[in-house]
Amino acid sequence: MKSAKIQTxxxxxxxxxxxxxxxxxxxxKYKGGDLFPDDRTLCRKLGCSRPTIHKAFDILERExxxxxxxxxxxxxxxxxxxxxxxPKIGHENLSIIGVPGGETWETHSEKLTEHHIVNTILANKxxxxxxxxxxxxxxxxxxxxxKLIYYRDILDGLIIxxxxxxxxxxxxxxxxxxxIPTIFAxxxxxxxxxxxxxxxxxxxxxxxxxxxxxxFIERGHTEIGFIHDYRSHGKDPxxxxxxxxxxxxxxxxLMPLDALKGLNGTHSKTYLFLQQLGTDCTKxxxxxxxxxxxxxxxxxxxxxxxxxxxxxxxxxxxxxxxxFGFSNDIESRRFFSNGINPISTVAVPRKTLAEESFKxxxxxxxxxxxxxxxxxxxxxxxxxxxxxxxxASASKSVxxxxxxxxxxxxxxxxxxxxxxxxxxxx
Numbered sequence: 001m002k003s004a005k006i007q008t009x010x011x012x013x014x015x016x017x018x019x020x021x022x023x024x025x026x027x028x029k030y031k032g033g034d035l036f037p038d039d040r041t042l043c044r045k046l047g048c049s050r051p052t053i054h055k056a057f058d059i060l061e062r063e064x065x066x067x068x069x070x071x072x073x074x075x076x077x078x079x080x081x082x083x084x085x086x087p088k089i090g091h092e093n094l095s096i097i098g099v100p101g102g103e104t105w106e107t108h109s110e111k112l113t114e115h116h117i118v119n120t121i122l123a124n125k126x127x128x129x130x131x132x133x134x135x136x137x138x139x140x141x142x143x144x145x146x147k148l149i150y151y152r153d154i155l156d157g158l159i160i161x162x163x164x165x166x167x168x169x170x171x172x173x174x175x176x177x178x179x180i181p182t183i184f185a186x187x188x189x190x191x192x193x194x195x196x197x198x199x200x201x202x203x204x205x206x207x208x209x210x211x212x213x214x215x216f217i218e219r220g221h222t223e224i225g226f227i228h229d230y231r232s233h234g235k236d237p238x239x240x241x242x243x244x245x246x247x248x249x250x251x252x253x254l255m256p257l258d259a260l261k262g263l264n265g266t267h268s269k270t271y272l273f274l275q276q277l278g279t280d281c282t283k284x285x286x287x288x289x290x291x292x293x294x295x296x297x298x299x300x301x302x303x304x305x306x307x308x309x310x311x312x313x314x315x316x317x318x319x320x321x322x323x324f325g326f327s328n329d330i331e332s333r334r335f336f337s338n339g340i341n342p343i344s345t346v347a348v349p350r351k352t353l354a355e356e357s358f359k360x361x362x363x364x365x366x367x368x369x370x371x372x373x374x375x376x377x378x379x380x381x382x383x384x385x386x387x388x389x390x391x392a393s394a395s396k397s398v399x400x401x402x403x404x405x406x407x408x409x410x411x412x413x414x415x416x417x418x419x420x421x422x423x424x425x426x
Contacts, residue, residue, distance in 0.1 A: 013048055014055035021056065025065050025076055033150035034076040035143075036066070067150065075150050095129050095156040097121050097361065100136045100144055112330070113185060114161040116354035124358060145174055157181040157361045181364040185357035199364055201357045201375040203348040205326075206237035206244075208379030209296070212324055212346055213245025215381060215389065216294045219322070225292035226253035227281040227302050229274075238298050238326060254292050256284035275335070278305025286313055293321055300325035300332040303343045307386065308335075318344075323386040344387035347380045 024030045036042070036057075039050045046053070057074050060066045067075045099121075101114050114135075121133040136151065138144035148155075158180055175182045176198065184200040216224050224246060228239055246253050278297055282305065285292050297303035303325030310321060317323050325332065328347035333339050356375055363373070383389045 012055075014052045014059070017046060017048065017052065018056040018059040021060060022063070022065055025060075030076040033147045035146050036074040036076070038073065069149055072146065072149065075146055077150065095131045095365075096134050096151075096154050097131055097358075098134050098136050098148070098151065098155045098158040100138060100148075100158070100160055113350045113353055116351050117159050117161060117185060117357060120354045120358045148174055152178060152180070155180055157183075157365050159183045159185050159357050159361060161185050179368075181361060181368065183357045183361045183364070185353055197372050199360055199373045201353055201360055201377065203353060203379055204237075204376040205348070205379065206241035207376075208346045208348070208381075209238040209241030209326070210245045211379075212296055212326075212381060213242045216296070216322070217245065217249045217251070219294070219388065221292075221294040221322070222251060223290050223292045223294075224251065224253055225282075225285040225295035226255050226298075227278055227285075227295065227306060228255070228298035229277060236298070242296055253296075254285060254288070256281045274299060274301035275305040275308075278302035278307075279309045280305075282306040282309040286310070286315065291321075295321060295323050297323070297325050300327050300329045300341065300343065300345055303345070304332050304335045304341075307343050317386040318388045321386075322388060324381075328382060342385040344384045344389075345382050347382050349377050349379070352377055 021030070030036075037045070039053055042048075042053050043050055057066060057068060061068050065077060067077050069075065099114060099117055101111070118133045118135065121131050124131050134151065134155070136144065136147050138147060148158075158175055160182060182198055184198055184202075186200070186202045213224075226239075226242060228236070243253055278301070281302075282295065285295065286309070295306055297306055303323060306323055307317070310317060310323065315321055323343060325343050325345040328345045332341045332343070336342070356377065360373055360375060364370070381389070381391075383391050
């Protein structure tokens, strides 16, 4: 907000300030959910005292133009001014499902589950109710909480999607206190959420990593490399699952953690850091006297770096080394000229996760008194060019050339566009 000279026309200044804000709200200069600057900032910019600001906002609150939330701030409420923009006007049988989405996510893969959830909501109708997704975009946790406060009266439910748990403690507590039906839908559930009484659907990454460890053992591997970011140690189910499988067989994963020391802060983009992580750790592993004959990478981007380094060293995959990533993400494709990732992986069921999350949300909305529900979905080992196993649904290993509609974000977006008539982007 720039410094402004308020025209009082001889009247009280608080009335002039209220009128100036009123005009801005009606013209949508200030959008619903926007947080006004704090008192000190407004006083400095408008050349007035705090009591003057408070009187102006008191008027606007009585008129329904703003909401004053003690301890939080003053929020624009232009839905009360322009009623036709309120999502439920003329749609009495409409259920609004909020889908918070971070605007700072770096990768398409982080957005995939969110997009699948939106598509699932759009595809589900019954004879009495229409369901509509309301994407609540935010940059930081305080902005998300502000928007949840703003939309609290119209939300019938929430599905909170990946990459947000560590950031959203205040928002989580808010929705629980408000008793808004909420589902956490994630590729994994962090340990800090496991003691919170909230419904959740997640991919069982512990079991997926454990089963990959068992696959390596059954193939006769005893020298097994494991590439991961050591900062996640003890907090990531993939690490726990893989090391548990090896420990049960009397084995210990080869983890070149010292290779990470020179990596911290070397890349501003996460995907570049992860690729370099795979490269440097593989170099360390393959310089050992006893080289690993199998390597698990904690994600597909690290596996790309490992694949590049093994190729550079002239090491044959899968004959000399079996290599696996984890997640079956789409970012890894960018590193291959044909757009096809040849690296075997453990796939997480993003589409199924979205469908099961929506089913569970409807169950919670219709039966608010039922106990907390937890759904763990199985992952799938996918064999491509870097492993010797065979896929359960194929007579020979998949070479990565099959269409993958579940991870095609452009296709998913095309399915969404044109279906959302009540504000996919908030």
